[in-house]
Amino acid sequence: MSITSWTSRSVARPASGVTKVAVRVLEAILFLAAVFFIVVPLAWLVLLAFAKGFTFPSLKPTSFTLQWWHTVLNSPGLLHSVFLSVTITPVVVALSCLVCLPAAYAIGRFEFPGKRLVLLSIFSINAFPRISLYIAMIPMLFALNLMGTVIGVVVVQFIGTILFMTWIPATGFASVPESLVDAARDAGANKFQVFWRVLLPLTRPSIAVAAVLSFLAAFDEAQGTFLVGAPNYLTMPVRMYSLVLDYPVQFAAVFAVVLSIPSVTLLILIRKHLFAGTNAAMHLR
Amino acid sequence: MSKQSDDGRAVTEGGSLASDQPVAKRPSRRVRRRMRTEGKRGGLASTLAFLPLIFLAVFGGIPIVLSLLLMLGHFGGPNSAVAQLGQGEIPGRGIGTLGAITQMFESHSYQQNVIATVIVFVITGIAVLIIAATLTLWQRLRPSRAMATLQFLAVVPLFIPVVIASFTLWTFWGDRGFTDSSAALLGWSHALIFSGKLQGVILAEVWVSLPFAVLLMRAGVSTLGDSSLDAARDAGAGLFTVALRIALPQLRKECLIVFCFTAVGVLGSFTVPYIIGPSNPLMLGVDAVDTFSNYNQPQQAAVIGFTIFALAGLIGAIYAIGSRSRHVNH
Amino acid sequence: MSTVNEIRGSELVLEEVTKIFGTVAAVDQVSLRVAPSEFLTLLGPSGSGKTTLLRMIGGFLSPNSGRILIDGDDVVDMPVERRPTAMLFQQLSLWPHLTVARNVSFGLELRRRPKEEIAQKVRDLLGVVGLSGFEDRLPSQLSGGQQQRVALARALALEPRILLLDEPFSALDTKLRIELRTFVRKLQREVGTTTILVTHDQEEALELSDRIVVLRDGRVEQIGEPTEIYDLPKTGFVAEFLGSMSFLTGSLTARGVRLENGVEVEVQEPFDHVAGTPQIGVRPEDVLVSANEGSGAFVIDRITRKGYFNEIWLSCGGATVGAYVGREVPGSIHSRVDVRMRKIHLFTESGDAIDLDNGNASVAVGGGPGEQSESERAEVQETRR
Incomplete structure (x- = not known):
């Protein structure tokens, strides 16, 4: 692991200021997209497991309960x-x-x-x-x-x-x-x-x-x-x-x-x- | 001449070895046996290598042949148990009948199902390939903690059973689910419902296929030499050029495998389209199970099975062509 | 006394050993005898069959024909694990999942030696190779040189009667390489195990060996002591592979060599007179260059600095000769200089040495080295014991 990350660094070069910001922004967008695509649905599942019910379109459960468990x-x-x-x-x-x-x-x-x-x-x-x-x-x-x-x-x-x-x-x-x-x-x-x-x-x-x-x-x-x-x-x-x-x-x-x-x-x-x-x-x- | 004297001298030096030692010009029987057994055969271990093959033959190869016979209308032998339960069977004589096949392909809904399945596996394959390549190359060329975490996130679905994933995404993308509610809160009703649609199937197939693709691409990317980059x-x-022109061509094999592996996986999937997909058109996997279990038509189910095989054959051809032109390049 | 047990080195005899890969004879009817406790080097370029030969001795390959005798017993059918040999590999041979101590003790554990004895032996051997205190390290935590020392200790733990070294120094950098090979040579003398080294490095061969076997295309080109092979190469190939040699064409005169353009070069040591135009070989250290106030038959083409000496390339007509001179080069590029030769070697068209007579009458032509070198060798071995 450590060897790969060390060698990879040699490829990365300091980029100019504008490119750097653009890259950071792109990274952030990708990151948020991945979180929304992968993590949020799983969190939603866990929320469902403890929710008594929902009043559409609210995302907040009417109350929490362990009855399903x-x-x-x-x-x-x-x-x-x-x-x-x-x-x-x-x-x-x-x-x-x-x-x-x-x-x-x-x-x-x-x-x-x-x-x-x-x-x-x-x-x-x-x-x-x-x-x-x-x-x-x-x-x-x-x-x-x-x-x-x-x-x-x-x-x-x-x-x-x-x-x-x-x-x-x-x-x-x-x-x-x-x-x-x-x-x-x-x-x-x-x-x-x-x-x-x-x-x-x-x-x-x-x-x-x-x-x-x-x-x-x-x-x-x-x-x-x-x-x-x-x-x-x-x-x-x-x-x-x-x-x-x-x-x-x-x-x-x-x-x-x-x-x-x-x-x-x-x-x-x-x-x-x-x-x-x-x-x-x-x-x- | 000098060599001979060299050898001669070296041997006589030992004292005990005179030149009258007979040296067989032709290898002795013992030597020849040795020559045969050399080359690493691995004896017992190699015999054991055929163990999985037995299982694959009994539960893979032979069943496929039986299924072919069933499709062509042969209901005897091991097929009899299934055939007794079946309905709407079209028996065949001689080589067999293509009746079941024409029956299926003449139906408009079946044509729709085939087309829908092709669309879903092509789009999913391409999408997964693009995402996996982007994530792994990005981290290789511009490593950062955020991208490392992102890669890890992309592998998480591997550890969520497909049934759970399908169910979760079904409620998430569904009517009155998370996205629907969020959109409604923004005054944008019924805009983000994907469950019960082919789009939802594609999204969920990407979700479950991504981890393996990322792992494979990552393994390939890690072999890229720093010096070439x-x-x-x-x-x-620039980084983009390096990724596209230098790195990707070296990862051709990985890209092919990712696309084909994903496409075949989608083609043969049942759970995702069963839970998320629309009831019309049906993905072929769901159609096959429905036809077999709900309509009790094993012969027609076999036709669907072989349609899927044929499509997989197409994907295999893509792989074969793709990996062959690589050899031409080298 | 050293802390390692002395080992009784075995006698090794190869008889017409042949190994064929596909249609190529990698080793072609090689016969030789290695005396107990001798240090023998198999020297040759890649593809000369030296490693194949070594692996057959170690038992990793079986010959297609021929016999391999250790102390008189044919071991061709004896599997690797039962042979009294141990090999030191080129690289990557320490087991990465075992500690240094476990690497060394592996063979002893297989032999079910008592725990106490094993521990003692591991301590001793690591002491000998200068790695006491490294017992619990993993190979990945050692430098290349240290890894090879552990591998050496591991090989010696088996108390091999024949130690096989497969280019064990080639992966190391120059300084470590010299250090480790000096160490190996000293240790080998102390322990007394018969040792066979495979290398393509002439310097290594000359420095370490009692005798050198020069291999070419799977055949023995020449066997002899280092000085003997260097001074009396039997073929042009040997002459070029050990040390370097320039080749000239010309005829022999009473005082020296007449080159094709008529220039005559003096040769100091007497030589045999051969009719016709033999190939004339001269080693760079035997070329004597003197500045003759800007005149002379030879021109300096190139000067290469080698540190404490210089290598210069001279030409005269179509002939090119390399020469070693000291720090002071007698002239600069394009200068004209005079050339004499201390000693020349004569070869036939096909590269075999012709009647080598450098004034020493005991060297017989065509019958291998004469009595003198034979007895000299015996002497060397006596003094070592």
């Missing part, structure tokens, strides 16, 4: 959704690690016949629009008796994590200099020890980024989960669909705030490493 |  926290169906989301997502991420990390290791470190096929498949499946992939998947899931089962839900969410879990760690594995591996073998490490003591620790940031993105993708997945899991397995995002249509806006807002807690917590935890991690993980060259 | 400034280029 009571209702949400006391409805067993919703709590079941929370439970489902919190348990299924880690299972999906774990499955993804198990299946994809060995592949990432092989793709990053070796040349083997069929490597292009593996890469091409992973990328092209992700190039398929999600919703039509899910639609196509349903007859297969019916045939395998996986419709409306928890395994079906796990599979649908897992498909969405494969790209992250192979591509990003693969670039991580590939970026470990050969000399570090050579040095370890020279020091007497066998292939397993090289992997465990040198490659894996050095690839940890990439794997972490991949795991975070996979977690978000799985936790967030509503379309496929809705098609496959309904009506037995309604995770939190799926439940939102019916809440939006059938309940008061404030009720849905409370649920939305609750649903955002896990991923926002994640964001706060990793905010410092976010860019460093993704910069390293997403290099295309 | 500095050299351009030395040559008298």
